[in-house]
Amino acid sequence: MRAGGFRLAVQAAVLAIFMPAAAQASDIDEKLGYCRNCHGRHYEGFIGYYIAPRLAGQTQVYLENQLKAIGKHTRDDPNAKRFMWPVLTHGAPALWPRISKRLSEMDAPPAADGPKRLVETGRKIFEGGVPDENIPACAACHGEDGHGSDQVPRVAGQLYSYTVEALNDWVQGHRAKDPVTPADPNTMQPIAKSLNKEQIKAVAAFLSYQK
Amino acid sequence: MSVQQRSREQAMLTYLDESGYQRNIPLNPWLARGALAAAAFAAVGFIETPAAHAVPSYARQTGQPCATCHTAFPELTPYGRQFKLMGYTSGGTRCNDGSAKSDETQLPLALMTLPTTKTMVKNSDNQAAMGAAPNVSNNAWYPGQQSIFVAGQLYCDVGAFAQATYDPVANAFAWDNVDIRYAKTGVINGTSVVYGITANNNPSVQDVWNTVPAWTFPYMDTAVGPAPANGTMLGTSAYGQQVGGVGGYVWLNNSIYIELTAYGSLPKRILTDWNGGYDPAASRLDGSAPYWRLAYEKTWDKNSLMFGTFGMYANQRTAGELTPAGVSDPTLNIGLDTQYQWIGEVHAVTVRAAYIWQRKKNNVEVALSDPADPTTIPNASDTLNDFNISATYIYDRKISFTTGYFNTWGTTDMALYGTANGSPDSRYWKFDLAYLPFMNGGPDIWPWFNARIGVQYTHYDKFDGVWNDVNGTGLKAGGNDTVFLYTWLMF
Amino acid sequence: MKFFRLTIAVLAIAPFFAAAVSAESHRNCRKHPGGEWQMDPAEYVVRNCAFCHGPGMEGKAVAPRLAGQHQDYVVYQLERFRDKSRNNPFSLKFMSHVAAKVLPDSYCELGAYLSGMPTEAAKDGNKEHAAEGEDIFLHGKPSNNLPACQFCHGPEAQGTGKFPRLGGQSYYYLKRRLEQWAEGYAVVSPHMPGIVGLMTPGEIEAVASYLSFLEAAPSRGEY
DSSP states (O other): OHHHHHHHHHHHHHHHHHHHHHHHHHHHHHHHHHHHHHHOTTSSOEESSSEEOOOTTOOHHHHHHHHHHHHTTOOOOHHIIIIIHHHHHTOOGGGHHHHHHHHHTOOOOOOOOSOGGGHHHHHHHHHHOBGGGTBOOTHHHHOTTSOOBTTBOOOTTOOHHHHHHHHHHHHTTTTTTOOSBTTBTTSHHHHHHHSOHHHHHHHHHHHHTOO | OOHHHHHHHHHHHHHHHHHOOSSSSOOOHHHHHHHHHHHHHHHHTTOOOOOOOOOHHHHHHHOOOHHHHBSSTTSBOHHHHHHHHTTSOTTOOOOSSSOOOOSOOOOOEEEEEOOOEEEEESSGGGHHHHTTSTTOOTTOEEOOOEEEEEEEEEETTEEEEEEEEEETTTTEEEEEEEEEEEEEEEEETTEEEEEEEEEESSTTTTOOSTTSTTTOSOSSOOSSSOOOSOOOTTTTTTTTTTEEEEEEEEEETTTEEEEEEEEEEOOHHHHHHHSSOOOTTSOEESSOEEEEEEEEEEEETTEEEEEEEEEEEEEEETTGGGSOTTOOEEEEEEEEEEEEEEEOSSEEEEEEEEEEEEEEEOHHHHHHSOTTOGGGOOOSEEEEEEEEEEEEEEETTTEEEEEEEEEEEEOOOTTTSOSTTSOOOEEEEEEEEEEOTTTTOOOTTOTTOEEEEEEEEEEEEEBTTBSSSBTTTTBOGGGGOEEEEEEEEEO | OHHHHHHHHHHHHHHHHHHHHHHTTSOOTTTSOSSSOOSOHHHHHHHHTHHHHOTTSOOBTTBOOOTTOOHHHHHHHHHHHHTTOSOSHHIIIIIHHHHHHSOGGGHHHHHHHHHTSOOOOOOOSOHHHHHHHHHHHHHOBGGGTBOOTHHHHOTTSOOBTTBOOOTTOOHHHHHHHHHHHHTTOOOSSSSHHHHHTTOOHHHHHHHHHHHHTOOOOOOSSOO
C-alpha cells in the first residue's frame, strides 16, 4: 500500500512537471514547423534560390539576440530583410526563448558542401588566424570546435555558401548595427574586411565540414 | 462495287440528278423520276466516303496511346491536330537531321477492318434499296471494308496518311483518302509557325477539325441502305478520290490556319488504275478548282474553340465526257464551321457545326435538256444548303455518345433532282453509341490495337424532299430509319 | 585481425555506397555534361516534343511551357515520369509513354537546350487577383506559417537548379499542379504538399495568376 501510494505520488509529480511543458510545446512546434520550410527538415540549413542557415545546435543566446535584432530591424542584411523581417511580423516574442532553446538542443550532420581543396587553408586560418595581417584566430572566440558559446555563435557545420554570404554581408557594410554585445556592435566587421575573398572561402569551406 | 465506283455512282447520279439526262430520252416525267429515284436510292447507298481514323502506326511512331491525339477516334484533340499539321512525322526516326531518338525503325503501316456489320432498315419494304447489293440483305451480318494504311513519317519532314480499301460488298480494291505532306516547324520572330504543302485526293481531307465533310460525324456509316440523294459539292465529298490537289498552308502561333489548295480531275489512266475504273460519264472539273480554308482556334487549358470558313469554286463538267465542249457548271461552295472541345482527365465533350452554301449554274444540264420538253429543263441556277451540328460526350475515352442533326435544303428543281417533288431537301438525326476499350492502350500482346464497337441509329424527318411517300413507296420518311451495327478494328 | 577489421569496415561502408549508387538515379549533369548523346537537341525537340508542347516549347492546352526551364528540373522530372512516381492523371496519360521512349543519356543535353530557349509569359491568369498573388509569392503568409515562394523559386520566379522556373508558366497548369498536391498525388517534391496544404483555393488561384504574367527573368548559372 505504501509502495502504491509512493508510486502514485511519483506519477503525479511527473505529470505535473511534464504536462504544462507538453501544453507549451505544441505552440512552439507550430512555429518550428514553419521554420523547417526554409531552414531544412532538421534545421540543417537549406539552399533554394536564397540561402537559409543551419540553426541546429546554434547557441541559445545568439539565436535570441538575432531574433530580437531582426524584430527591431537592426539586423539588416538583404536576406534578413527579405525573409526574416516579414516572418517575424507575426512572431510572438514570448516564444523566442523557448524556440531558441529547442534549436540549440538539436543536432544535424554538417553541411559538408565546401570545396575540399580549400579546407586545409581554412583550418589554418580558423585555428591560427593570419598573424601577418593582424587577423585573429576564429577559434579564439568561436571555440576550438567552432561551437561558440553564449552570444558567440556556433559556426561549425554551417552551409559553405551561407558562411561566405555572412562574411560578405559585413564586408558590404550590412549588419553594422548587429548587437553582438551591447558594447561592441561591430566585432565581425573589421575582421571580415581584413579577409580577402579566397580566405573567406577557405574558412567557410573548412567550417562546413566541422561537426 | 468499289469505293471509287461508289463515288462514281454518286457522280453519275449527280449527273443524273442534275441533268435529268438518264437515258438520253425524254421519258415520261413520272417514270423518269421513279427510275431516277430508284437508281439514286440504289446508288447513293454506296456513297460512303469511308473516313479513316486512329491509326496505330501513328501510335507506334510517337509512343503515345491513341487517347493523346484522339478523344474517341477519329475525333482529334489539339495534339492530334498539331501532329497532322506538322506532317505526320512527330516521333519518327527516319531522318538524319539529328532528330532521331533511336535506331528502331517503325514501318508506317497499319490495318483497319470492319469484320462484321449489320444494317437494318425500319421498313423492310425498303429492302429494294439493299437489293442493289446482291450479297447483302436487311438485318443480316455482312463484312464491312478492310483497309491498309501507309501512315506516318515517310522520310524526314515528309509524312503521309494514305489509305487503300477493299470493299467486300462491291468486291473491289482501290485507293481511299490520301494526304501526303511536307511540313516544317519553327519559331520566326517569336511566333510559332508550322508551314507545309499537302497533296491529297479529297477536298477537306487535309483539314484537322472534325467539322469538314471528309472528317465529320458520322465517321462510319452503312454502305448499304438508304441515304439522301442530294447535298452540296463539298458536303457530299463529290470529288473524293476523283481529283488530285496540291496546296500550301500555315499554322501561326498555334491559332491561325490559312490554306489554299488547287484541285483538278485526275487523268483517265490514273483513275482506271487506282480508282478501280473510269466512268466517262462521271462529273469532272474543268481546269483547276481552288479550295481555301481559314480558321482561328483558341486553346486554353482543357478547352479549344475554333471558328472557321472554307470553300471551293469549281467549273463542273457534270456529264463527264458527254458534256458539250466549252460548257460547265460554275459552282461556288462557301462553308462556315465551328468546333468546341473540352477534354478533361475523365470526361470529354465536343460540339461541332458546319454550314455549306452552294450556288450552281446549271449550264451543262440546260445544254443537255430537251427544249421541247420543259420537264427536262432545270433552273438556270440553284442554291443548296447543308447544315449539320453534332455533339459528342466521351467517358474515360471509352464510351462515346454522339447526337447529330443534318439538314439539306435548297431551291426546287424538278428536272435536276431525282426526287418526287423536285425538292432536294432532307433532314435527319443520327445517334451513335460506341465502346472503345483500348484508347488508353491496347492489350499487352499488341498495345497499339484499337477498336470501336458501335451502334448507330438514323431517323429521317424528311427524305429526298418529302415527309411522306418517300421514293414513291407511300411510306413516311421515317420508314428509311436505319440501325447500323459495326465493329471497327485497327492494328 | 587486420582482415577482420577490414571486413567490418567494408561491410559498414557498403550500404553508403549502395545508397550513393541508387541515389545516382538522379542524373548528375555536372558529372555527365554532354557529348554522350549524338542528336541535335533543336531538331530532336521539334520532332518529338513540339506536337504537344508547341513549336517553340511554349506549351499547348494542358502541356506546360518547357522553354526556359532549368536543366536539373527537366532531368529530374523525366526520371519521375519514367518511373511513374509522378502519378497524376495527365502525367500518366501522356508523359510516362514519352519518357519510356526518350533515352536517359539524352536528358542532360535536352535539359540544357530547353533552358536556353526564349520564352514569353502565358498571361492567362486573372489580372484582378495578381496583386494578392504577388504578395503571397514574395512574402508568403507569416500569419499562416506559409513561407515565401521566392525563397526557393527566386524573386522573379526564375527558379534555379531543381526548383523550377514558374514565371510566365500557364495559370491553368500552375493551378492544376498545386491542386494535385493538395489532392494527394505523389510527393515527387518533398516540400510542396505541405506548403500547398496551407493555401486556400483563392490563394492558389492568386499566385498562379500572378506567375502567369511574369516575363522571363535571367537565371543564375548557365542552365
